[in-house]
Amino acid sequence: MAASSDKKSYDTTGLKVPVSLGVIMDGNGRWAKKRFLPRSAGHRAGAENLKELCRNCGRYGVKYLTVYAFSTENWSRPEDEVHKLMDLFVEFFEKYDPELEEEGIRVRFTGDIESLPERIKKVCHEGEERSKNRPKMQLIVAFNYGGRREIEYAARRIAGLVKEGKVEPQDITEQMISDNMYLPDVPDPELIIRPSGEMRISNFLLWECAYSEFWVSDTLWPDFGYDELTRAFRDYAGRDRRFGGLSSKEAKT
Ligand code: IPE
Ligand code: IPE
Ligand code: MG
Numbered sequence: 001m002a003a004s005s006d007k008k009s010y011d012t013t014g015l016k017v018p019v020s021l022g023v024i025m026d027g028n029g030r031w032a033k034k035r036f037l038p039r040s041a042g043h044r045a046g047a048e049n050l051k052e053l054c055r056n057c058g059r060y061g062v063k064y065l066t067v068y069a070f071s072t073e074n075w076s077r078p079e080d081e082v083h084k085l086m087d088l089f090v091e092f093f094e095k096y097d098p099e100l101e102e103e104g105i106r107v108r109f110t111g112d113i114e115s116l117p118e119r120i121k122k123v124c125h126e127g128e129e130r131s132k133n134r135p136k137m138q139l140i141v142a143f144n145y146g147g148r149r150e151i152e153y154a155a156r157r158i159a160g161l162v163k164e165g166k167v168e169p170q171d172i173t174e175q176m177i178s179d180n181m182y183l184p185d186v187p188d189p190e191l192i193i194r195p196s197g198e199m200r201i202s203n204f205l206l207w208e209c210a211y212s213e214f215w216v217s218d219t220l221w222p223d224f225g226y227d228e229l230t231r232a233f234r235d236y237a238g239r240d241r242r243f244g245g246l247s248s249k250e251a252k253t
Contacts (some may be wrong), residue, residue, distance in 0.1 A: 015233055106135075
């Protein structure tokens with residue numbers, strides 16, 4: 001991802017909203033458990049809610065929405081759950097792509113996509129190709145994504161450049177690392193939202209979150225709607241982002 005964007009997004013009421021937003025879609029299992037339903041029902045409700053989030057973010061003026069859908073660690077879940085998550089992934093893009101198209105939403109994927117089963121890779125490649133000219137917002141789905149795996153990927157690419165004699169080790173910079181991540185053109189997220197109350201990053205966008213603001217809510221992902229998103233944006237708009245410097249008020253005194 002690219003270093004933090006200096007472009008700003010404002011909704012129609014003048015609220016400052018993030019240009020680039022990350023969402024860890026967590027809590028599907030607990031949502032289902034509360035209703036005495038199988039975990040797969042929670043994942044289905046979570047997928048429905050992703051469609052709502054896309055619409056709401058598009059209308060709010062977010063330009064890049066990165067959602068954590070399946071981590072490199074989620075393979076450790078029971079085989080049946082992993083299988084159902086893969087099926088749901090395929091179904092989501094078959095069912096909802098017309099609505100994403102109507103909203104002008106381009107779809108991209110980030111993660112170790114090449115290691116995924118062929119049928120999933122096909123959905124990713126076709127989805128990206130079909131939506132590449134949609135102008136309003138980019139939905140970036142982190143699937144088989146791990147922040148450490150992404151840094152490993154960048155390190156391997158840079159090591160290749162060194163081996164070819166194109167780069168000297170002492171010339172490796174932070175910018176070069178950013179440029180060799182999965183999607184270097186996507187700005188680092190200004191805000192990361194985690195529903196369901198966990199206070200951890202769970203290997204999401206480790207490199208890119210260096211100066212992200214965090215917002216954690218106890219609401220489980222399938223219930224995380226427009227009102228909750230608005231609360232997160234209002235809170236974000238009031239944050240003093242100092243990036244290691246002084247706040248604008250202090251700098252003047
Ligand atoms: C998030 O919900 C979905 C994935 C990780 C794929 P969970 O399945 O982690 O839900 P909880 O955390 O068990 O409630
Ligand atoms: C993070 O949720 C991954 C996704 C939402 C896809 P997890 O449920 O896998 O994270 P942990 O295990 O609580 O850290
Ligand atoms: Mg979870």
